[in-house]
Amino acid sequence: MAAIKLSLFILCLPQLLVLFCSFQLCFSFRAKHLNLSAIGTHWAPAGATWYGSPDGAGSDGGSCGYGKLVSQTPFSSLVTGISPSLYNSGKECGACYQVKCTKHPSCSGKAVRVVITDLCPGCVSESAHFDLSGTSFGAMALPGQEEKLRDAGVLEIRYARVACDYSGKTIAFHVDQGSNSNYFATVVEFEEGDGDLGAVELKEGSSEEWRKMQQSWGAVWKLDAGAELHPPLSIKLTSQYSGQTLIAKNVIPQGWKPGATYRSVVLKWEDVEIGEPKEGEIRVRNKAIGLNFIDVYFRTGVYKPPTLPFIPGREACGLVTAVGPGVTDRQVGDVVAYAGNPMGSYTEEQILPADKVVPVPESITPVIAASVILKGMTTQFLVRCCFKVERGHTILVHAAAGGVGSLLCQWANALGATVIGTVSTKEKATQAKDDGAHHVIIYGEEDFVARVNEITSGNGVDVVYDSVGKDTFEGSLACLKLRGYMVSFGQSSGTPDPVPLSALAAKSLFLTRPTLGHYNVTHDEILAAAKDVFANVASGVLRVRVNHTYPLSQAAQAHADLEGRKTTGSVVLIP
Ligand SMILES: NC(=O)c1ccc[n+]([C@@H]2O[C@H](COP(=O)([O-])OP(=O)(O)OC[C@H]3O[C@@H](n4cnc5c(N)ncnc54)[C@H](OP(=O)(O)O)[C@@H]3O)[C@@H](O)[C@H]2O)c1
Structure with a gap:
């Protein structure tokens, strides 16, 4: 449950959909991209053995090409070689399975999640066989009985294909040592979601064209470009089962080095649960959310978010749905807008300090209010306070x-x-x-x-x-x-x-x-600035250009368009 990522959410209200931003440099284009998690867990029988050292990662020279990474996070030695039928010529490298055993007295029956990092060429006797690392094999045992289980020989287990979940750690690309400016090869170290790879494509910073990479072997994909590649490079992963895509935008930066690992960020559409408003707070159901370049700065790491993962967004307009103790100037049903702090407007509903919101006049629609509250208040302090334009x-x-x-x-x-x-x-x-x-x-x-x-x-x-x-x-x-x-x-x-x-x-x-927040510190200052903005909208001095509207679930596309200089005027996300 996503709420565990944010201790601030408590478990008593209906689930809400929000967008989490998890790390630096890129994002997924998909809301709810974990198809496998949606279809449930289907257990099937398999055989299991183990190899390597008892508490090791099996082999660090596995067929998928992960090398020594298998013993590091997020794999942490919980890896497996797999029979050729499941390995699928390496397309399954990085896929996640749960395995459990019940038949041996030392089995705990607890499911253990393992990642495919190797082929088990000799494992042809059963239709499905897992040659687990010593660590993975031992993890299926009752506490203290790992050794006994490892001595059991070939074990009957149950297995189920599951979505990978790296708790926001997202995707990493380990650039192959043999890469150069014309030839690019990378290990897709791990990817969230379905885990498997049907296709990998690459796009140069200066181009709109996605170029198909070839699977070199295992999880190593290559592009022999035949001419100099112009970074930053974006990489698109497509799941062979669900067809869902994940784009790591500009994940390979200018000046990239062979042998280096580059990580990405994911904007994920998730359910969370929020609590009742506390003292001085209100709950607001957002009707429209403004997109701002500051959201890009936080997503890409130009500005550091207070936590990871986090919910981006600093501008919205919505309906008050609950009022906390001590709030006297707001009531359920009010239409309010807010700009700036706290971050977290990419959500259907949110808790806000009551003194950060302003009432929206009836003549102004929620979409206009969400398009102009932050940008308008910024303009207001720029022309009236920072430098007084005359x-x-x-x-x-x-x-x-x-x-x-x-x-x-x-x-x-x-x-x-x-x-x-x-x-x-x-x-x-x-x-x-x-x-x-x-x-x-x-x-x-x-x-x-x-x-x-x-x-x-x-x-x-x-x-x-x-x-x-x-x-x-x-x-x-x-x-x-x-x-x-x-x-x-x-x-x-x-x-x-x-x-x-x-x-x-x-x-x-x-x-x-200057910064907006430093020119609008107190509630009175915020109210006065917003009033000035709304008055100028009402009088026609400001014609708010709502030139782009996206469903909130497509915020990643909206980010890409804003960053790509494709937008003009305001960009609005609709929950
Ligand atoms: N200090 C504050 O309190 C405060 C508050 C709000 C906003 N801001 C700042 O105000 C600026 C505008 O914000 P906004 O949300 O309204 O965004 P925006 O202006 O709609 O989008 C950014 C624009 O910057 C231009 N640009 C120039 N070089 C670019 C590049 N390399 N990559 C991307 N864009 C580039 C593009 O216009 P062209 O294609 O025409 O060049 C692009 O459309 C941002 O820098 C934001 O941080 C500051």
């Missing part, structure tokens, strides 16, 4: 067609500023113009510093709102006028390099790295 200012907004960017252009225009926006495509440029950007620069095609210089007749801009980071930071400083403000509020392209003070001294510049 008539006559000239401002530069990077990623002007994005969620925050779109609102920034609109609000700054309404405040009387001349707005210069940067975007990556012509389509985005059209939207930014429509949102009030007076000048739009396609930064992949034009030198934005030279263009800003031209537009401002060499004077520079009063402020740069830079959420792109690494790719734009230096140019942004160059765009500023004397005593200009550099507001670095995000890093969608990566974290900027450290800034020497001399870079600011050149024009007596101001530099700030």
Whole structure:
């Protein structure tokens, strides 16, 4: 039960579906991807022997290619060789089985989960035979009777194919020593879910094409590309039984090394149970959830989550379904929205501190509220507090067609500023113009510093709102006028390099790295900022662009599209 992963959930309410994010660097595209766990456990008879040392992993040179990894987590020596019929030419490497014995007096009857890491070529006498590691064999015994059981010879056991569950440890790829820039081979060290592999495909960072890898042997898959491969590389695994796929996005980074192991993250759609709201808390059934780039930072490890696994998400709108003791200003049936802390909005229902939510006016739908609460409050503090935008200012907004960017252009225009926006495509440029950007620069095609210089007749801009980071930071400083403000509020392209003070001294510049939470600390501040945002939506100053809606269960796809710069305006997840 997923709730065991989060001690905060208690066992008394109906089960809810949430998305857990488990580690760094990639995700699964599937909700409920463990088909095997859904079809139940079917026990069948088999024979069992053991090999290697009594408390070892059998062999570390097994046919699947896991090598010494068999004795390390997550395998931890609970591995087995298997008869050719079950080994299926290595396609079953990594598959998980439960085995148990009852017929011998030393058998405990307890099921032990083992992973296929080897072929047992001589095991042809029965249709199914497990040549277990000494550790696996002993694990079927009553406590203290492991040795007696190992002395039993060929044992009659029962076995059942089960889903692999590595408690969020997800997938690891061990790059083969023989790999080079044109030839890539990897051991799929373990994969959650069905466990078996029907197909493995690889995609280069610069390409949309998935290229089929060939099974080299066991769990080793290879691609002889014939030309230089351009990392980061993504790897897609397809189960031969269920056809379900798992994508490890950009799991092999630039500068990868033969012999190294790269791990991935999984966004998993799971049932959890939540409790009643405690003192000062409310329970909210989410109607719409906003997707933000910060969710990507947490998923990919740019920001460290407090725990693993965790439920991502920091923006939502929903209906209050229960009110905890001491809460006087909220009641069941209220429509509320929240932005920022606590993390965990990728869920059908959640518990929230009552002082973190704001009421949503009737004129604003839950989808609009979830699209604008975090991005709008961010825009609000950026234009009103961080740097106070006024008539006559000239401002530069990077990623002007994005969620925050779109609102920034609109609000700054309404405040009387001349707005210069940067975007990556012509389509985005059209939207930014429509949102009030007076000048739009396609930064992949034009030198934005030279263009800003031209537009401002060499004077520079009063402020740069830079959420792109690494790719734009230096140019942004160059765009500023004397005593200009550099507001670095995000890093969608990566974290900027450290800034020497001399870079600011050149024009007596101001530099700030602000965060929404630091501008909205108290309940009153949160209420006032949200009220300002909703008032601007109601008056038409802000036209909220809900350009992309996904079912919550497809959050991974939404992440991929946001990261892939395919989205404009707000992205909303519907539970
Ligand atoms: N400090 C805060 O409190 C705070 C609060 C909210 C948001 N933010 C920041 O505001 C920014 C915008 O957030 P958002 O949720 O509205 O996202 P978004 O702007 O809708 O999406 C990010 C955009 O960044 C641009 N971009 C440039 N280089 C990129 C790259 N290498 N990879 C991906 N995107 C790249 C893309 O636009 P183009 O294709 O046009 O370049 C992309 O559409 C993020 O950096 C976020 O962290 C900060």
